[in-house]
Amino acid sequence: MTTQAPMTTQAPINVDVLRSEIERIYSEVSAEQGRDFIFPTGRSWAQELGYPENELRRVPDATVDSFAGVANPWVHGRAQDDESVLDLGCGAGTDLLIAAQMVGPEGRAFGLDMTGSMLERAHRTALEMDLQNVEFHEGLVESLPLEEHSVDLVISNGVIDLVPDKNAVFNEIDRVLKPGGRLQIADVVIHKEVSEDARERIDLWTG
């Protein structure tokens, strides 16, 4: 399912250009496994971040070689049996398929991403792992195709920093989380004011 988000943003950039550049870069991350990017990728990076060993081991290289997270959202706790988990910007599916193992066959893992080739890779790996509890949505994190109060845990890794309209993302997270639901985000945070010139540079948004 593809969804459209309203173009509400305060950032001095063209959001359509930013999205097409993000899609170009992450299609390459999906297609060119083993290549060096300006950000770390792959299994050794996930291991270095302290990813849950048992679940990570079961996820095949076809997905983990395209892992492009920035930190480890699982340090805040595991998903529990039978829960529903949403991975915002799931990419090739490393966190998504770890979540699917944690929640078990009665739970549900929803993966959403705007880059089709990443999502296809995640889908193929879920089939290879014979996981029946995973759902895939092609769309935007600013406009989630899920019912309100339908998710126990939202996770995300290295995605919200790429989105200019962060209020839209957090409003959507608030809408889909159940009362008492949890949010575990790994992301990039800059602790000083970013200049207007830097905010206009698409390469700094995507890098």
Ligand SMILES: C[S@@+](CC[C@H](N)C(=O)[O-])C[C@H]1O[C@@H](n2cnc3c(N)ncnc32)[C@H](O)[C@@H]1O
């Ligand atoms: C740095 S990668 C991280 C992928 C995955 N979370 C991981 O850890 O491997 C960023 C991902 O966010 C997705 N993305 C960026 N902006 C998005 C948006 N507005 N809506 C949906 N997905 C987005 C990209 O397509 C890409 O797959």
